[in-house]
Amino acid sequence: MCWGSPAVVIDIDESNMLAKVDFGDHILRDAIIGISEERVSRGDIVLVHAGVVISKLSVEGVMEQIRFLKEFFGEEVELYNFYVNLLNLAEELKRGGDKG
Amino acid sequence: MDRLEQVKIVESIFRNNLELAKALVAKIREFTLKVIEIYGGDFKFKIMDFCGTHEWTITHYGIRSLIPKVIELVAGPGCPVCVTPSYFVEESIKLSLEGITVYTYGDVYKLRTIRPVKGATSLSEAKALGGNVKIVSSILDAVKDAKEHRRESIFVGIGFETVAPGYAHLIIKDMLPSNLKLLSLVKLTPPAMFYSIDILREKPIEPPIMGVIAPGHVSTITGAKAWAPVAENYGIPVVIAGFEPIDVLIAIAEILRQLTRGEAKVVIEYARAISWHGDLRAQSTIYKAFKTADDAWRGIGFLPKSGLRVRESYRKVDAFEEYGIRDLDPETWKYDLPPGCRCAEVIIGKIKPPQCPLFMKKCTPLNPIGPCMVSVEGTCAIWARFGAGGLAEEVAKDIGLYQG
Numbered sequence: 001m002c003w004g005s006p007a008v009v010i011d012i013d014e015s016n017m018l019a020k021v022d023f024g025d026h027i028l029r030d031a032i033i034g035i036s037e038e039r040v041s042r043g044d045i046v047l048v049h050a051g052v053v054i055s056k057l058s059v060e061g062v063m064e065q066i067r068f069l070k071e072f073f074g075e076e077v078e079l080y081n082f083y084v085n086l087l088n089l090a091e092e093l094k095r096g097g098d099k100g
Numbered sequence: 101m102d103r104l105e106q107v108k109i110v111e112s113i114f115r116n117n118l119e120l121a122k123a124l125v126a127k128i129r130e131f132t133l134k135v136i137e138i139y140g141g142d143f144k145f146k147i148m149d150f151c152g153t154h155e156w157t158i159t160h161y162g163i164r165s166l167i168p169k170v171i172e173l174v175a176g177p178g179c180p181v182c183v184t185p186s187y188f189v190e191e192s193i194k195l196s197l198e199g200i201t202v203y204t205y206g207d208v209y210k211l212r213t214i215r216p217v218k219g220a221t222s223l224s225e226a227k228a229l230g231g232n233v234k235i236v237s238s239i240l241d242a243v244k245d246a247k248e249h250r251r252e253s254i255f256v257g258i259g260f261e262t263v264a265p266g267y268a269h270l271i272i273k274d275m276l277p278s279n280l281k282l283l284s285l286v287k288l289t290p291p292a293m294f295y296s297i298d299i300l301r302e303k304p305i306e307p308p309i310m311g312v313i314a315p316g317h318v319s320t321i322t323g324a325k326a327w328a329p330v331a332e333n334y335g336i337p338v339v340i341a342g343f344e345p346i347d348v349l350i351a352i353a354e355i356l357r358q359l360t361r362g363e364a365k366v367v368i369e370y371a372r373a374i375s376w377h378g379d380l381r382a383q384s385t386i387y388k389a390f391k392t393a394d395d396a397w398r399g400i401g402f403l404p405k406s407g408l409r410v411r412e413s414y415r416k417v418d419a420f421e422e423y424g425i426r427d428l429d430p431e432t433w434k435y436d437l438p439p440g441c442r443c444a445e446v447i448i449g450k451i452k453p454p455q456c457p458l459f460m461k462k463c464t465p466l467n468p469i470g471p472c473m474v475s476v477e478g479t480c481a482i483w484a485r486f487g488a489g490g491l492a493e494e495v496a497k498d499i500g501l502y503q504g
Contacts, residue, residue, distance in 0.1 A: 017269060018240075030240045034265035034321070036381040047317065047373060050205070050259060051238020052266035054382075055320035055373040064371035069120075072127055072353065078119070 007031070009044045009053075021048055117346050124349040125166050131356035132168045138360065144307040145171050146300070147355055148449050150293060151178040151315035152477030153343045159486040161345040167352060172307070174449035175482075177292040178315060180259050181207040181475035182447060183397040186214040186436040188285055191425050192256050193217040196231030200423075201253035203242035203280075206235050207475040208258055210468065214436045239266060239282075246280040253280045254419040260289050261321045264408055265382035268389035271414050281419035284410050287395060289318050290326050291406035296448040297334055306450070311355030313348065314340040316370045321386075323378025327366050335364045342370040389414060396428045398471055399437040399444030441470040446479050453483040460484060 007021035010028060017033045019040065033040050034052040046056040066080055135145060149155055155175040158164060164173055177183055190213045196202040197218055204223055213221045220226040227233040236242050239255050246253045257267055264286050270276050293312065301308050314327045319340045327338045337358035341351035350369050358365060368374050386408070395407025409427070410418040420427060437443055441463070442456040453459045453472070463469040465484050472478035 016273065016275065029238075031238070032240060032266040032269050034262075034269060034382050034385075035379040039379075047320070049262045049317055050266070051240050052263055054262050054265075054317055055379075060371075064368075068354075068367075068369060068371070069350070072350075072357075073123060 005048055006045055007048045009040060009042050009046055012040065012042060019046075019053055021046065021053070023048070120346055121166075121349060124346070124353055127353045128167055128171075128349065128356060131353060131360055132171060134360040135356055136170065141170070143170065145310045145356075145359070146174055146307045146449070147171060147311045147313060147352060148174050148176045148293075148296065148309045149178070149313040149348075150176040150289065151313075151317070151343075152475070152479070152482070153317070154178070154313055154315070154341065154348060155479055156477060156482050157343055157345055157348050159482045161348075162486075163345060163348055163352075166349070171352065171356075173352075174309075174452070175446070175479040176296050176312075176449050177397070177400075177447045178289070179447075179472065179475050179477045179479070180287055181205070181211060182443065182471040182478045183287060183292070183400070184208070184211070184258050184285055184471075185396045185398050185428060185433065186212075187396075187428055187433075188256070188283070188425075189213045189223065190215055190217050191423075192254070192283065193220050193223055193226040193231065195254060195423060196223065196226045196233045197229065199232060199252075201232045201234060201246065201249070201251055202226075202256060203234050203236050203239075203245070203253060204256040205237065205258065207477070208256055209233065209235050210474050211471055212438070212469065212474065214438060239263075239270065242280060243270065243276060247277045250277075250279055254283050254423070255280060257282050257284045257286060259286050260315075261286075261318045261386070264386045264390065265321060265379075268385040271389040271410065271417055272385060276417050278416075280417075281422045282410060282417050283419035283425070284390065284408055286390070286408040287397070288392065288406050288408065289315060290322075290329070291403045292397065293327075293330060294333075295400070295403055297330070297336075299448055300450065301334075309334075309336060309449070310359060311337045311339070313351045313355070314338050314366075316340055316342050316347075316374065319368075319370070319374045319378065321378050321382045324366050324368050324374060324376045325378070331364045331366045337364055338366045340366070340368045340370050340374050342373065393427075394430075396433045397447075399435065399441075399447065401435075402430045402433060437471075438469050443470040443472040443478075443480070446470075446472050453480040456480070 007023045009019050011020040019031045019033050020028045021031045031048050032052045044056045046053045192202050194217050209223050223233045242255045297309050324340050331338045337355045339351040339354045341347045390408040391411050392405045393407045393409045394402050394404050396402050415421045440458050445451045463473050468474040472480035
């Protein structure tokens with residue numbers, strides 16, 4: 001039951017703080033927004049755990065993780081390509097989310 | 101690109117990154133050699149992973165085969181299903197056989213009790229005997245269903261800090277229908293971590309915990325600050341890690357790096373999801389709806405301030421109140437594991453599953469006896485499915501990553 005699955009926020013019911021999320025199977029499910037509402041918006045990738053949105057993946061957090069890795073490996077750029085891709089992807093998703 | 105394909109790419113970045121995995125394994129080896137220089141080579145360096153999902157990642161991806169043998173990864177009490185006292189399952193069975201609809205997560209459905217209730221030793225058996233038991237994956241499913249049938253119902257609210265804001269939100273917003281009551285059995289993780297580390301320190305013949313991989317999802321709510329007392333009081337590094345294999349390897353490397361420097365800090369590896377303070381709204385919602393209580397952990401006993409119960413101001417939703425369910429106290433709690441089962445020691449990282457006499461003999465995934473074999477995130481169930489060593493070691497040897 002502890003599994004946290006990534007899902008995309010498709011819609012938000014602000015009055016009840018519920019989100020419609022899609023785990024990748026194109027079925028919309030309700031999830032309780034357990035975290036601060038201003039943190040969650042359409043197009044965000046969130047972690048959903050037993051029907052509760054408990055976090056979202058943040059661009060800042062990924063950048064921090066890159067800094068963390070650089071402390072181990074210095075500036076070996078090829079190791080971070082995946083992460084750069086992730087940042088680009090997050091940006092793309094956000095633009096899509098804003099368009100609605 | 102389809103948005104849902106993009107989600108899969110996000111996952112794979114932290115999963116299928118061979119180059120980074122190799123570099124991290126080399127770093128872990130380098131730090132291990134330094135740590136051995138400091139502490140001596142006859143020492144075992146125990147690192148505790150706390151969350152069932154971390155144990156799953158470690159075992160499923162064969163991470164024990166990738167790290168030097170002097171580093172021992174042990175699983176902590178990170179499965180709420182495993183530590184829920186038998187008594188509460190028995191009470192739920194009783195209600196289901198009295199015609200009350202009992203909603204539960206799939207893992208809890210199969211959990212066996214120590215005492216039979218009218219012939220049933222699990223909610224699954226109760227259903228077979230005509231009990232009204234329904235499996236759900238979220239309390240929202242229970243809300244929806246209970247609104248439709250309007251009969252008396254309870255939701256067996258098992259979980260750690262992660263589910264608590266969801267339950268609390270429904271309570272405060274008055275979103276539970278009047279026929280659905282919550283049996284709050286939520287447990288808090290820091291007290292269990294302190295207990296496990298203490299127990300392992302009390303036994304001088306066993307190596308103490310030298311570092312902790314703290315639970316990522318719990319920390320999204322509590323924040324990294326919840327683990328500061330572990331680093332401060334026990335002088336050991338704590339890394340809050342994500343759940344992909346790369347995350348876990350980074351956490352191990354960071355713990356070892358701190359040991360080489362004599363440091364004991366709380367570090368967030370899972371920065372893409374965790375902050376130092378956690379989610380303040382979630383914490384405040386939990387506080388409004390729940391009070392902390394001394395709570396019983398299955399096979400272990402009472403840990404102070406380790407559980408959440410509904411506050412009196414919301415007692416109209418409280419299943420304890422509605423159905424007169426007596427809460428446990430240290431006098432009434434009795435040891436609640438089956439004879440021979442060593443789940444309690446597995447849960448606190450004292451032994452590994454193969455050291456239990458029942459493991460894969462009488463107790464198997466098809467016929468689970470102990471709670472750790474029932475939940476898919478229980479340590480015994482994970483070891484039964486993926487083992488440790490064996491094939492994982494062979495594969496690690498083939499790709500030149502074996503660290504024997």
